[in-house]
Amino acid sequence: MGNADIRQLAVIEPKPFEELTGSVVAIDAHNWLYRYLTTTVKFTRSEVYTTDDGEEVANLVGVVQGLPKFFEHDITPVFVFDGGVTELKDDEIAERREQREEYEDQLEAAREEGVEAAEIATLESRTQRLTDTIQETTRELLALLDVPYIEAPAEGEAQAAHMARTGDVDYAGSEDYDSLLLGAPKTLRQLTSKGDPECMYFDRTLEEHDLTWEQLVDAAILMGTDFNEGISGVGPKTAVKLVREHGDLWSVLEARDEVIPNAERIRHMFLDPDVTDDYDYDTDIDPDLDAAKAYVTDEWGIPADEVERGFERIEESVVQTGLDRWS
Structure with a gap:
């Protein structure tokens, strides 16, 4: 996640969406997805995203709700998924697991005590993890929507920063501050928040200090x-x-x-992180909305009304930005 104190050093300024039109952004996929996953769980009834087999796929709701922000502002996201994680991060991962287990104990106790639904939802959001099912279904949904994604050899954030440094994308996109240490020239933050994002500048930070x-x-x-x-x-x-x-x-x-x-x-x-130049993606997005809707609602049982507006926003924005190429 990075040390939030780095913000005190970074040169960061608001970046209106209108200045980002036509941009390509390499998104730290795990960071982006986790934020929408926890938000969905916090504000959505669990039966909405839980299958009959007990599999939780809140990510499918989160992805449909999160993607329109890019399309509505004519921004092309390229999602970068983590590969292997360095063993030096084992302590942090263990700490997160311990914290999650503590929240799970609190959640079980809250359910037994019959506490308010809002508190239970908050605890549920804190126990989320990116399961294999969530990883796989996210990639499959992105593919149906023709949203490009690549696999990093190690940390997705490092790969995104590398792509920005080589000029293959205009910005890296992450809520973490490590993008600055990884040398991303410009990092967009708050892409999962309301309002305009902010931009963190690498060269200007070095000059400032x-x-x-x-x-x-x-x-x-x-x-x-x-x-x-x-x-x-x-x-x-x-x-x-x-x-x-x-x-x-x-x-x-x-x-x-x-x-x-x-x-x-x-x-x-x-x-000098573990990154690769061996990737390929197409920024001309041609989504198969019918197939995507069927995948989310028919195959995974998400109620149609939970994702209807998200799909409508995707369709409307694709038309508005002149990318209306599906049949």
Whole structure:
């Protein structure tokens, strides 16, 4: 998820949708999907997205509700799915699993005690995870809607940042701040929120603090990342000051007589992540709406009225942006 304190360093400005018309955005798929998944679960009755076999596919509702925002503003999303996750992230994953299990215990207790439905819905949203079924059905629905997606060799966010750096897309799209450390020139945030998004700028951030990319990563490591604990008492301002004063991470650690395990590997993961140039996608979107609707409602049993407006918005926006090419 990245350290939210990085926001204090980043140069971020509002980005009106009208300035994004015609853009292609590489979306961190897991980040985007998880946010719509939890929102759907929180505000939708569980029987809506639970099959007769007990399989939960709230993602199908979330995808249909989330995609129109792109189409309505003539933005082409390219969803980038995670491949393997580095073992250095094991601690974070274990912490998330432990937190989710705690929420599951709270949810079970709440149900037994008969607490209000709103509280139960909130707890249900906190226990969500991207199951194999959710992963597979999301890809299948995107394919029916002709929305491009690719598979990253490792972290989807790193691949999205790489695509933005090579110029294959105009922006990376993620709610996390690690996109900045991964060198994405421009990252769109708040794509899952109401209103206009905001844009986080890489070069302007470096200029603002008179840092190199390496030094920005060094400052983040001192603050703490998904892969390491930071140095106690070192926040954004102190981290930048220390890196400026001493030059790099190693000199800071030596001066303070501190050690950060795996520091070299962590640094390398931001500066030279596992990404690929072996991908291909078509930004001319030609959705098969009838097949997509049938997949969601007939094959997976989502009530038609739960997704009707989302599909209508997709159809209307495709027509409005001149992409009306389905028969």
